[in-house]
Amino acid sequence: MYDLIIVGGGPSGASAGRVAGSAGISTLLLEKENFPRYKPCGGALSPYALSCLDFELPESVVERDISKVRVHFRELCLERQRDYRLALLVSRKAFDNLLLDKARETGIEVHCGEKVLDCEEGEEWVEVRTSRNSYLAKFVLIAEGSEGILKYKVRPQRARRTEYDLALVSEIPEEDEVIRNRFPGMVDIHFGVAPGGYGWVFPHAGYYSVGVVGTAEHLKHPKKVMQDFLQANDFSGEFQVCSHIIPVGGIKRKTVSSRILLSGDAAGFVDAFIGEGIAYAIRSGQLAAEIVADLVLYNRKLSDLKEYESRCGQEFGNFLVSSLKLEKVMHRFPETSFKLALSREEILDKYLDEVVINRSHKDYVRWLLLNFSLAEPASRIMSMAGKNQ
Ligand SMILES: NC(=O)C1=CN([C@@H]2O[C@H](COP(=O)(O)OP(=O)(O)OC[C@H]3O[C@@H](n4cnc5c(N)ncnc54)[C@H](OP(=O)(O)O)[C@@H]3O)[C@@H](O)[C@H]2O)C=CC1
Ligand SMILES: CC(C)=CCC/C(C)=C/CC/C(C)=C/CC/C(C)=C/COP(=O)(O)OP(=O)(O)O
Numbered sequence: 001m002y003d004l005i006i007v008g009g010g011p012s013g014a015s016a017g018r019v020a021g022s023a024g025i026s027t028l029l030l031e032k033e034n035f036p037r038y039k040p041c042g043g044a045l046s047p048y049a050l051s052c053l054d055f056e057l058p059e060s061v062v063e064r065d066i067s068k069v070r071v072h073f074r075e076l077c078l079e080r081q082r083d084y085r086l087a088l089l090v091s092r093k094a095f096d097n098l099l100l101d102k103a104r105e106t107g108i109e110v111h112c113g114e115k116v117l118d119c120e121e122g123e124e125w126v127e128v129r130t131s132r133n134s135y136l137a138k139f140v141l142i143a144e145g146s147e148g149i150l151k152y153k154v155r156p157q158r159a160r161r162t163e164y165d166l167a168l169v170s171e172i173p174e175e176d177e178v179i180r181n182r183f184p185g186m187v188d189i190h191f192g193v194a195p196g197g198y199g200w201v202f203p204h205a206g207y208y209s210v211g212v213v214g215t216a217e218h219l220k221h222p223k224k225v226m227q228d229f230l231q232a233n234d235f236s237g238e239f240q241v242c243s244h245i246i247p248v249g250g251i252k253r254k255t256v257s258s259r260i261l262l263s264g265d266a267a268g269f270v271d272a273f274i275g276e277g278i279a280y281a282i283r284s285g286q287l288a289a290e291i292v293a294d295l296v297l298y299n300r301k302l303s304d305l306k307e308y309e310s311r312c313g314q315e316f317g318n319f320l321v322s323s324l325k326l327e328k329v330m331h332r333f334p335e336t337s338f339k340l341a342l343s344r345e346e347i348l349d350k351y352l353d354e355v356v357i358n359r360s361h362k363d364y365v366r367w368l369l370l371n372f373s374l375a376e377p378a379s380r381i382m383s384m385a386g387k388n389q
Contacts, residue, residue, distance in 0.1 A: 002028045003296045004289065005128050005137035007116045007150060009035065011278050012264025013143035014099035015052075016285035021106025023293035028137070029100075029108055030130055032115035036097035040169045040242050042202050042209055042275070043095070044087040044187065047357060049279035052286065057088065061098055063205040064089040068186035071348060073338035079186070080348050086356060087187065089204055099282075116144075119153060119260065126259050139259050139292045139305070143285055146245050146265040154262050155254040161217045163268075165197060165246040165275070168226040169211035170239040171204070179203045190229070191338050194219055196331045197275070199229040210235060213246065213275055248272050249280070250324025256308050261288045269316070272324040280316055287311050322361035340372065347372070 004020050006013045009031030020027040044066070050057070066087040070079045104110050115131045119140055126140045142150045152158065183203035190199040194214030202209040212222070212229050219225065226241055249270035255262045263269070264281030271277070291308045294300060330337045341347045347368070354364040 001125055002026050002135060002137040004028075004139050004141060004292050005030065005119075005126070005135060006141045006143055006289075007119070007128070008143035008145060008148070008264075008266070009033075009100050009103075009110065009112065010039075010096055010143060010145055010264065010281065011099055012145075012266070012281035012285035013141070014096065014103045014285070015282040016141050016143060016263060016289040017103030017108045017110070018054075018099075018106055019286045019289035020293060021103060021108040023289070023297065025293050025296050027108040028135060029103065029110045030114050030116050030128070031100075031110070031112045032131075034113045035100050036093045039092040039096060040171050040209065041092055041167075041244075042169075042200060042211065043090050043092050043204065044202060044276070044278075045090060045095075046087050046276055046279055047085060048359060049276075049282060050088065052279060052282045055102065057090075058098070061090050061094050062088050063091060064185065064203055066185055066187055068184070069348070069352070070183075070186055070188045071342060072188075072190040073192045073334070073342050076339060076342040078342045078345065078348055080345065080352065082349075082352055084357065086352060089187075089202055089209075091204060116150060119150060121153065121257060121259050138296060139261070141261050141263055141285070141288050141292070142266050143263045143281070144266050146247055148266060151262050151266045154257045154260050159247065162215070163248050163251055164216050165213050165248060166216045166219050166222050166243060167197075167211055167213040167246050167275075168222055168241050168243045169209060170226075170230070170235075170241050172208045172210055172235055172239055173206060174208060176206055179206075179208065188233075191330075192334060193229050193232075194222075194225050196327070199233075201233055208235070215248070216245065246270055246275060246277065248324065249277075250320040250322075250327075255312065256305055258302055258305070261292070261305065261308055263288045267312075269312070269320065271320060273327040273330065274323070280320070283316060284312055287315065319359055319361065322365075326361060326365075344372075 003025035004027045006029040017029045068081045118129045120127045125136045128135045188201040193199040194212045195218035196215035197213040199212040212226050247268035249272045253268045255267045263284040269280035269284050
């Protein structure tokens with residue numbers, strides 16, 4: 001019997017595997033794909049995501065160093081450069097493979113190409129049935145990403161359409177020099193193109209990641225929205241478009257039962273406003289493995305597994321809740337909020353400084369209220385924003 005079985009070898013499962021292996025508990029990681037596997041997405045690693053890694057990212061994995069953003073809302077556009085790093089762009093194929101290698105390094109057992117079909121929680125153990133075998137473990141971490149259904153072992157109610165976003169993404173090849181000239185160290189973000197979300201163009205090495213994301217409930221014609229976005233940004237031709245679902249973060253969801261935990265996208269840990277998921281996938285995987293290792297090594301009581309929910313809440317859960325609130329306000333009043341945000345450089349600057357870097361919505365909102373609610377009468381904000389809400 002294993003101490004821990006991890007389902008999924010993405011950023012969350014691999015990060016859990018590295019912590020579990022380093023702690024010395026017997027661990028099996030089961031991943032249905034053969035790595036390195038293709039996984040198109042934005043591929044942005046925020047400073048917070050980077051701070052969660054216990055090793056330096058090799059240069060070969062880093063495709064771009066980002067210190068500038070260009071944000072659009074309809075005809076408005078604002079570029080802001082910071083004198084610090086806002087993100088690194090990576091290809092998920094190489095990055096995920098690196099994380100899995102870092103987990104393997106600690107001596108855990110990794111089976112790729114082995115899909116978990118079911119897991120059954122008993123009094124003393126969890127039985128895990130796969131396409132090849134069946135195994136027993138004291139604990140199971142489900143890090144299967146957003147699309148799997150094993151998460152419903154912990155959280156029986158299926159996600160409603162209001163609880164997830166739809167994302168469409170294409171990787172569009174281009175000469176590196178053309179990319180560097182068009183987006184020098186910069187990500188391009190377009191609000192107002194998809195309900196409850198945005199469109200993005202991220203400049204990778206030899207290709208652009210181009211996509212749109214919006215709430216599943218309101219994004220009625222996702223393919224059309226994507227086609228229009230590609231066209232508006234001068235990407236003409238036939239491109240392969242991949243679609244996937246992204247949970248809306250900041251919603252209260254159960255993430256632990258008596259012997260099974262959920263992490264990463266499976267747990268719903270995504271920033272509802274900017275769509276960042278990798279950081280929380282990494283950190284929640286690490287926390288899950290730390291708590292399981294503690295229980296196993298120090299013979300602590302089973303009910304202590306619940307600590308996982310409070311640790312995630314303290315470290316990033318509260319941040320995700322406030323991000324959801326920001327997302328709701330911005331998208332409920334897009335004309336007022338985005339027009340105001342893009343008409344004042346300091347609003348975007350402060351967002352980058354306080355939210356992206358200091359990870360505090362509280363200080364940001366306090367600053368906004370002091371500067372733009374008390375100082376600016378509501379009528380002035382409305383007239384700046386135009387009347388067509
Ligand atoms: N581009 C895309 O398609 C998507 C990207 N993401 C991004 O991934 C990050 C989240 O990371 P994480 O939570 O680790 O999730 P990931 O989706 O990155 O990783 C989960 C891994 O588990 C595999 N898996 C799924 N079900 C099973 C199963 N039954 N048995 C064994 N393996 C299984 C998945 O394969 P498989 O990939 O084939 O499902 C995938 O390799 C976020 O940043 C998010 O934005 C999330 C969803 C989709
Ligand atoms: C306040 C206003 C109006 C605008 C905010 C502007 C925004 C969105 C700035 C974000 C800046 C920035 C570079 C953040 C880095 C983190 C990002 C972009 C994460 C999303 O990355 P991703 O698509 O790769 O998502 P993933 O983590 O793979 O799920």
